[in-house]
Amino acid sequence: MPNRLIANSLLFIIFLKTILMNEVCEINQNSCKITKYRYIFYDVNPPEGFNLRRDVYMRFAIFAHKLKNTELSNFKLVLPPWTNLYHWKKKVSTQIPWSHFFDLKSLKRFSPVIEMYEFFDEVNYKFTKTKIDEVYVLQHFREMFQTGNFEDKMLIEDCIRKPKTNFYYYNNITSDNIKCLSFHGYASDLKKILKPSNAQTILFDHAEVALHDRFGDNIYWKARRSMRFSNELKRFAAVFRSKYLNSSDLADGTILPDDWEAETGKRTAKGGPYLSVHLRRRDFAIGRTKDVPNIEEAASQIIELLRKLNLNVVFIATDATIKEYEQLERLLSDYKVHRFFGVESLTDGAVAIIDQIICSHAQYFVGTHESTFTFRIQEEREIMGFPEHTTFNRLCGDTCEKPSIWRIVY
Ligand SMILES: Nc1nc2c(ncn2[C@@H]2O[C@H](COP(=O)(O)OP(=O)(O)O)[C@@H](O)[C@H]2O)c(=O)[nH]1
Numbered sequence: 001m002p003n004r005l006i007a008n009s010l011l012f013i014i015f016l017k018t019i020l021m022n023e024v025c026e027i028n029q030n031s032c033k034i035t036k037y038r039y040i041f042y043d044v045n046p047p048e049g050f051n052l053r054r055d056v057y058m059r060f061a062i063f064a065h066k067l068k069n070t071e072l073s074n075f076k077l078v079l080p081p082w083t084n085l086y087h088w089k090k091k092v093s094t095q096i097p098w099s100h101f102f103d104l105k106s107l108k109r110f111s112p113v114i115e116m117y118e119f120f121d122e123v124n125y126k127f128t129k130t131k132i133d134e135v136y137v138l139q140h141f142r143e144m145f146q147t148g149n150f151e152d153k154m155l156i157e158d159c160i161r162k163p164k165t166n167f168y169y170y171n172n173i174t175s176d177n178i179k180c181l182s183f184h185g186y187a188s189d190l191k192k193i194l195k196p197s198n199a200q201t202i203l204f205d206h207a208e209v210a211l212h213d214r215f216g217d218n219i220y221w222k223a224r225r226s227m228r229f230s231n232e233l234k235r236f237a238a239v240f241r242s243k244y245l246n247s248s249d250l251a252d253g254t255i256l257p258d259d260w261e262a263e264t265g266k267r268t269a270k271g272g273p274y275l276s277v278h279l280r281r282r283d284f285a286i287g288r289t290k291d292v293p294n295i296e297e298a299a300s301q302i303i304e305l306l307r308k309l310n311l312n313v314v315f316i317a318t319d320a321t322i323k324e325y326e327q328l329e330r331l332l333s334d335y336k337v338h339r340f341f342g343v344e345s346l347t348d349g350a351v352a353i354i355d356q357i358i359c360s361h362a363q364y365f366v367g368t369h370e371s372t373f374t375f376r377i378q379e380e381r382e383i384m385g386f387p388e389h390t391t392f393n394r395l396c397g398d399t400c401e402k403p404s405i406w407r408i409v410y
């Protein structure tokens with residue numbers, strides 16, 4: 001009977017829809033769309049800065065990338081929206097999507113990532129409450145540091161600290177299934193959690209506990225190359241470079257293909273006719289006095305470099321206070337000194353990226369010891385193909401070992 005068939009099919013669809021959507025659409029069931037996808041969320045220890053967060057993103061983007069073409073290929077990685085960070089002085093009033101900083105199309109060419117709003121849209125959550133099916137708060141094994149036994153492992157254990165998952169400050173997201181997962185291993189090991197689970201949504205908090213699968217291999221660099229900055233931020237940097245630093249991609253030899261997948265790795269970048277400096281202050285100037293110079297020492301090292309390079313223009317990226325920066329400027333008064341001050345409409349995060357872009361295009365770069373802000377600039381220069389000796393340089397404190405060289409591989 002065709003009618004019965006139709007009725008049965010309808011019932012079956014409703015049944016399917018109910019099991020699929022049961023956990024996630026609490027109110028307003030009718031508005032729920034059927035989606036065949038499952039979702040990995042992650043979040044990072046709140047005090048961590050932007051550039052460490054970019055590194056954690058890579059660990060999870062690589063994890064999700066490796067799920068493609070496996071039995072877990074219906075998982076997508078939901079990008080954790082940006083909320084106020086410790087280093088951002090100008091507060092943001094809402095969750096910021098990744099497209100504010102990065103080119104989403106490029107990210108998606110590497111890994112099945114989506115923005116939070118795309119997730120909301122896919123499951124039509126807008127007016128409903130979202131309950132994450134399973135939350136795992138990663139923590140280090142307590143006994144590992146006592147016994148020195150660093151085998152890879154994971155185990156649901158008592159929480160060492162009371163978990164404070166904030167769900168990106170959305171007041172319509174919760175979970176009633178939060179566990180602590182003692183973990184020592186690589187991000188991709190987390191598929192052991194995905195495999196036996198039939199949850200549609202899984203959140204890993206304190207994701208920074210999971211390590212890179214393989215730091216510095218070609219997959220690492222693919223993930224890294226896919227993290228192209230948004231066109232808007234690139235434009236701000238380009239205007240500044242052209243206006244103050246006599247720098248353009250054509251003249252500097254820094255034109256890259258539109259698609260990062262087409263990059264071949266030529267070491268032919270020349271860079272603009274300026275020295276760029278990343279001078280990390282604030283918490284580094286307090287907590288790492290041995291490794292970072294004071295302002296006078298920084299100035300004399302910069303002058304030495306300018307003389308050696310026969311340059312008279314320097315671009316300073318720094319989180320220094322205005323007072324410190326003015327002191328530096330005075331000490332460098334024989335030279336043209338530039339800093340990007342930004343405009344009112346730019347977020348602190350955007351200004352920081354524009355600083356990084358301008359630094360990465362200089363003929364010669366010198367950074368701050370063990371700052372992830374500096375590391376990201378060095379990677380950018382590796383991608384553009386600068387000679388290594390122009391990139392892996394640091395300002396000296398009392399200590400001055402040479403920075404590690406992380407060469408790009410394809
Ligand atoms: N605009 C700007 N911000 C900076 C600079 N250096 C540090 N910051 C800010 O301070 C934060 C430092 O945190 P993070 O990104 O984790 O780098 P790290 O702490 O140096 O390893 C950055 O994200 C920026 O918000 C700089 O040169 N320019």
Ligand SMILES: [Mg+2]
Pocket residue numbers: 048049050052372
């Ligand atoms: Mg930091």
